[in-house]
Amino acid sequence: MSSSTAVPATDPIAEAVPLSLCAREPHVPADRLVAEMVPPPRFDSVRFATYIPDPNQPSQSEAVGVLEGFAAGLGGAAAPAKRSFFGFGKAKAKSPKAPAGPRGVYLDGGYGVGKTHLLASLWHATPAEPSLKAFGTFVELTNLVGALGFQQTVRTLSGHRLLCIDEFELDDPGDTVLVSSLLGKLVEAGVALAATSNTLPGKLGEGRFAAVDFLREIQGLSAHFRTLRIDGEDYRHRGLPEAPAPYSDEQVTRAAQATPGASLDDFPSLLKHLARVHPSRYGALTDDLAAVCLTDVQPVPDQSTALRLVVLADRLYDREVPVLASGLPFDRLFSEEMLNGGYRKKYFRAISRLTALARDAKGLVTP
Structure with a gap:
């Protein structure tokens, strides 16, 4: 009879060591904040053609048509910006004369109606090089100002054709004033704007109040925005x-x-x-x-x-x-x-x- 001791088989799954978010404390340099102002991976391949409007919500189809026209209207030549260390605008470039009509669109609607899909589609459809278009959330934009400073951010973005801002934070008065001032400078430079936002306290589900709040909070920029109402239910749970x-x-x-x-x-x-x-x-x-x-x-x-x-x-x-x-x-x-x-x-x-x-x-x- 053998006196050797049997060794239990090793379970490779039990020995695997997963990663941990708690072990990560990343450092993000300012140039990465600028370079990443493009639609995120989930929205990298979206287009107007891939947006599926709810047939019971005609405002969704109407919004697509308006945004396609808005994108087509941004096809004029733009003067290139001077370059900085980061490869982005260092000095305010001379911009082409802004076309008549609103230079901005605001997508007004509840969560899950596809506002970010449409905003990213507008970015993709705008006929300009990616380096002349910027896309980011309100938080990412304020982080950019914090990293570069207000004047440098103005110079960085002034040579752009389009700036898309997702989830404009109406519930943060200080940052709202900061970004409103930034947008004012960019409009003067000929940059087109597009935005979505959250709603102020107590306004959820109250029709067009979100648009009213947004236009009030961006102060003197209201005349530059056309509001597009997008009705509907959360597509993430529609029929799923x-x-x-x-x-x-x-x-x-x-x-x-x-x-x-x-x-x-x-x-x-x-x-x-x-x-x-x-x-x-x-x-x-x-x-x-x-x-x-x-x-x-x-x-x-x-x-x-x-x-x-x-x-x-x-x-x-x-x-x-x-x-x-x-x-x-x-x-x-x-x-x-x-x-x-x-x-x-x-x-x-x-x-x-x-x-x-x-x-x-x-x-x-x-x-």
């Missing part, structure tokens, strides 16, 4: 099955171990880590991730934490990163008080986007 129920901790952990490039983090720990990383770096935080796996999802404890989570959800959605989770379902992340408060549209957008990403993650779990 409900999001999958949360999985067990074991299922999430094994899926993370079995998925190359996936991260695995405890949800409460991730929320604490987000407080140590500036939201402008959340995009870099998710670089090269194949999936985000979270255990022990719990209600978000306070509004500051909730708003940071909203930014992370936006960056994950932009980059099409699936999210697999255990614990509570995503529609229970935010308290009733939060969902009835001034930032409720942000929270509903985050729920909508995380739900879509949870649906994308179903294939990571083996039966």
Whole structure:
């Protein structure tokens, strides 16, 4: 009889070590902030032709037609800007005379009606080199001003044909005034503008109030914008099955171990880590991730934490990163008080986007 001791077979899945968001503290240089002002990966291939209007919402088809015409009207020659260290405008270039009519469009509508799809389609359809078009969220634009300074940002963007701003933050008065001043300088330089926005407290679902608020907050720029109302329901859930129920901790952990490039983090720990990383770096935080796996999802404890989570959800959605989770379902992340408060549209957008990403993650779990 052999006296040797049997060695148990090694489980390669059990030995795999997933990545961790909590271990990442990225540094984002200013030149990267400028270079990344293009539609994010989720919207890189969208076009007006790929937008599917709801047949019950004629405003959606009407918006496509207006935006196609707006893009075509931006086809005139533009003087090139002088170059800086970053390869972008250093001095204000002489711009062509602005055509008659509004130099901006504002897309007014609820979350999930395709405003970002249309905004990105406008960027793609505008007949200009990518270096003469800029696309970013309001947060990314304010981060750019913080990195370059106000005057340098004006010089950087003044040679552009078009600036698209997604999710204009009407609930941040200081930054709104800053960006309003920036847009005023850019309009003087002949830059065309396009924007979407969130709504002010208490205005969700109240018809055209979002447009009124937006035009008021950008002060003297109102005359430069044409408002396009886009009605409809959240396309992410239109005719689709409900999001999958949360999985067990074991299922999430094994899926993370079995998925190359996936991260695995405890949800409460991730929320604490987000407080140590500036939201402008959340995009870099998710670089090269194949999936985000979270255990022990719990209600978000306070509004500051909730708003940071909203930014992370936006960056994950932009980059099409699936999210697999255990614990509570995503529609229970935010308290009733939060969902009835001034930032409720942000929270509903985050729920909508995380739900879509949870649906994308179903294939990571083996039966």
